[in-house]
Amino acid sequence: MAMMPGSLAFDEFGRPFLILKDQEKQKRLTGNDAIKSHILAAKSVAQTLRSSLGPRGLDKMMISADGDVTITNDGATILKMMDVEHQIAKLMVELSQSQDNEIGDGTTGVVVLAGALLEQAEILLDKGIHPIRIADGFEMAAQRCMEYLESDLSMEFPIEEREMLIKAAETTLSSKIVSKCNRQMAEIAVDAVLSVADLKTRDVNFELIKVEGKTGGRIEDTLMVKGVIIDKDFSHSQMPKVLKDVKIAILTCPFEPPKPKTKHKLDVTSVEDYKELHKYEQEKFIEMVQKVKEAGATLAICQWGFDDEANHLLLHHNLPAVRWVGGPEIELIAIATGGRIVPRFEELTEAKLGKAGTVRELTFGTAKERMLVIEDCVNSKAVTILVRGGNKMIVEEVKRSLHDALCVVRNFIRDSRVVYGGGSTEIACSIKIQQEADKISSLEQYAFRGFAEALEAIPMALAENSGLAPIQNLTAVKAKQVQDKNTKLGMDCMGKGTFDMKEQNVLEPLHSKKQQIMLASQLVKMILKIDDVRSPVDKYGM
Known part of the structure; x- marks a missing residue:
């Protein structure tokens, strides 16, 4: 029942009270x-x-x-x-x-x-x-x-039998948009859950399953990667598209010279001052790149961006890099590759590097859209499902369908009884x-x-x-x-x-x-x- 119409008034002490209108017409259900x-x-x-x-x-x-x-x-x-x-x-x-x-x-x-x-x-x-x-x-x-x-x-229910789990997942997916490729989606859902499941403790860590969507292609093009897929590409078009036996530096510090943290301003009054500032910036950039190289990294993944000059220096020093990688993705990469997130260049050591067998770039259609795949990770439990579909609506519905299937397979592992x-x-x-x-x-x-x-x-x-x-x-x-x-x-x-x-x-x-x-x-x-x-x-x- 809606709030009764009325207006607010104040008495001589400033206390508010309500004046109700049409009170006799109000009905109350009992x-x-x-x-x-x-x-x-x-x-x-x-x-x-x-x-x-x-x-x-x-x-x-x-x-x-x-x-x-x-x-x-x-x-x-x-x-x-x-x-x-x-x-x-x-x-x-x-x-x-x-x-x-x-x-x-x-x-x-x-x-x-x-x-x-x-x-x-x-x-x-x-x-x-x-x-x-x-x-x-x-x-x-x-x-x-x-x-x-x-x-x-x-x-x-015998959870050791993959085939039985697939049949159970097919039941869930039979009412969804993906029913025409029921078997394929059920296999993806079962393999994803079994990859991250601990069958001894009957536990499934959903944090390690990531579902990404990309419009274009058919639903049948949906695939599962034992690793991480990020919706980014290498920062420079001339960097190699496939890297093997990769050591990854996972950085949350920006590739740029340190700025004064106070409200001071810097005035450049002559050409010499400008050249000196440029030289200082160049030295700082090279120093940062060298620190990453000295730690033994062959790929830098940075949460922040870097400008064209830093990008050119990274290419020049043969250090492939990825920029603007979001927080959740950074965390998932760290978990999958066994690396540590590094907040300062000074703290970067070889022990903090993540390791992966392959890092490659996927390209889609003619739209120059690219994604990075990090495979064969140290912690091979992390998996990513890349959902494809003709438009955004289909991709989102396939994601929802897969979520239901993943949940059902997880439930079977937690409690293996069925009806x-x-x-x-x-x-x-x-x-x-x-x-x-x-x-x-x-x-x-x-x-x-x-x-x-x-x-x-x-x-x-x-x-x-x-x-x-x-x-x-x-x-x-x-x-x-x-x-x-x-x-x-x-x-x-x-x-x-x-x-x-x-x-x-x-x-x-x-x-x-x-x-x-x-x-x-x-x-x-x-x-x-x-x-x-x-x-x-x-x-x-x-």
């Missing part, structure tokens, strides 16, 4: 009316995302205030870019964001599930059930659901919760049945988005699951002729599924407990 208003807002957000769920889900075009266009079907990105006013709708945005931060995937599914739970809650409210009983019932059902996932539906996707897990949980509802003698059994109904919203949406008849397919798969006692049956979204998700290799991390159910039920419980909407003025009793 009780079930407030809860239904919240449910409506949350349902509208979920409905927006519903059509983006699954491998055949549709994309959304988001246009920002300054005209930037983003096309994506990633739930977290869509909600982040939506101009949401309603407070409950903002909670839905935060819900998808927390799923993205924790898991990296399943951001659309969690919002669709929360929307379906609220839809069921509305039906139960109309039956006269108190919102607290509904919320408690949903929480109990979510708890049973997670226990069932852990005990019966999950299976151990089957394609809506099979939700259908199995729905059947189980329905059975549990029959054993409950209290009012919560209605909430259990509502929860089971809500779980079916995911396979329904998958079938709908794939152009299948949703109700017929859902009832057929549900009946077959009960009849065959096979919990691996889900929606055949890709038209492969089988409902068995094991045959289709559709895998999802158990942790992701549990997180979705837990976050959705927690948010629904919070919304059902809000029965009064007050503006900032109302809380003072005005």
